[in-house]
Amino acid sequence: MGIDLSVIWFVIIVFATLMYIVMDGFDLGIGILFPFIRDKTSRDVMVNSVAPVWDGNETWLVLGGAALFGAFPLAYAIIIDALTLPLSLMLAGLIFRGVAFEFRFQATPSHRPFWDIAFQAGSILATFCQGVVVGAVVSGFKVTGRQFSGGQLDWLTSFNLFCGLGLVITYALLGATWLVMKSEDPLQQQMRVLTSRLLLALLVIFAIISIRTPLEHPQIAERWFSTPNLYYLLPVPICVLLFSGLLWRTVTRPESSHALPFICTLGLVFLGFSGLGISIWPNIIPPDISLWNAAAPLQSQGFMLVGALFILPFILMYSFWSYYVFRGKVRHGEGYH
Template sequence: MSIDLSVIWFVIIVFATLMYIVMDGFDLGIGILFPATRSAEDRDVMVNSVAPVWDGNETWLVLGGAGLFGAFPLAYAVIIDALTVPLTLMLIGLIFRGVAFEFRFKATPSHRPFWDKAFIGGSILATFCQGIAVGAVINGFRVTGRSYSGGALDWLTPFNVFCGLGLVVAYALLGATWLVMKSSNPLQDRMRYVAKRLLLALLVIIAVISAWTPLTHPAIADRWFSLPNLFFLLPVPLLVLVLSAWQWRCLNNPHSHTRPFLLTLGLVFLGFSGLGISIWPHIIPPSITLWQAASPAQSQGFMLPGALLIIPVILVYTSWSYYVFRGKVQHGEGYH
């Protein structure tokens, strides 16, 4: 039996992307939530809750991008060409967020508000641009031969902008439930209140995107609503409703600390699964499959041992860092 290296690499890239969304999502969400509290002490707790792990989380972004470049160079070239502006803005946002993260602790009190604003702006900009990229992937890219043939601003559409706003809400919910798990009152109660509002907003966004996408893309509508696919895929929206109801109940329970974050991870996974179901097997929607975009099997085979070696290493040191810094973050402790 032959091994399909393209599928293996697709799974690796999808896994790295999902890990990035989960892990960098909640610490970007911390920056998005900064305006929800004016207390300098609470803001310190918010940042200290992710201080030991935030930079390691972005390892998955590097792994996913490098894997895409090596295993699917056509997809990498088209996506980079089509999304040059939002991806550049995303990197600028990540740089501002990272610099602000370090400098806000070392700045004088008079300068700290500037770095707080940089932290907020960088987090929102990076998240919004990632959401635009997700929307652009759903909409697809114009490709002629093996080159992107669209315009430099084709990504600037109402649907993509809406997806950008939607991801800001999703990351903010991840951040809020992370703080429910990692903080104590009164910050924890504040984050429970914020998380409930964000959950309602996210459900509205999911409903709008779930209606908007099939209405504008007949192929996606056929994927979801034709028989027997409808019966096989129905558990996805049903699970979204079940997890959301469970989430609401947990957010109203003052003794539930960890479960809200885990349930938010479940909602993120279901949303990511919905995206995968909609575009499979195209890595450059609407027409180029992952096999058509793949590099030669020799190249994929050469890179595979390195990926299979480094992924367990990343998982081990990431798990260890989260284990070491488990528990609540108190006022006055943390990063200096």
């Protein structure tokens, strides 16, 4: 049996996407949480908690996009064609968020409120558009031959918009639990209260998507509810309940570990992402284009794999080192200047 390069590249793209969701998710979440925190000192602590690492987190987005382009060019072409507007808005949001991130530290007191609003708006816009893209991928695309044959506004559906809202809540929960770990009272206590509310909202989102998706897509319903798949996949919803219960317990007990809420949230994100992968596998463009049908020639995949296996350890090492160096609590007056 030979090595299936398409599966290897699919794993690399999934890994890069998950790393981006986790690592850029909580700093986008901090921007989403800005409207709930009015105190200038607390806002500075929030931004300083991610200042040393936020731009490096986006490395994973670049890696995932480049890998999709090189390893699965058909999938890349269809997604870009079908989702031109939400992807463009996402990039605009990321750019605006990045500019506001830097400028708010240098702005005069009279201008800082403008950059705070820009930081909030860019974070919310980028996150919402990412959720819309996820919903559109789950819903599938109209493809004729090897080309997208739908309209430019096919993504504008209630399900996709709801997925956008769901990702905003997910990233906000990541940001809140990150700040439980990185901040001290009174900001930490505010984040504990927000975490409990966001967790309830996220569970409602999970429930609605879990009910609606199988109803609208029979192939997904068969994947989850036919036997023996039902028994194999049952641990996913059970683990969601377990992580949710543990997260609720840790944020309502101040004496508990400050890091555990963030770890529990990472578990929920991983389970949600796994559910997405289970639902669409082995298609990379639902409902009919598998990852093998969309794959580049084996020679191209093999050539790129050499470079990927060389660069991935370096990305992981400098990411680990940056988080290790800037570990611990962030206090007022410390951090980015």
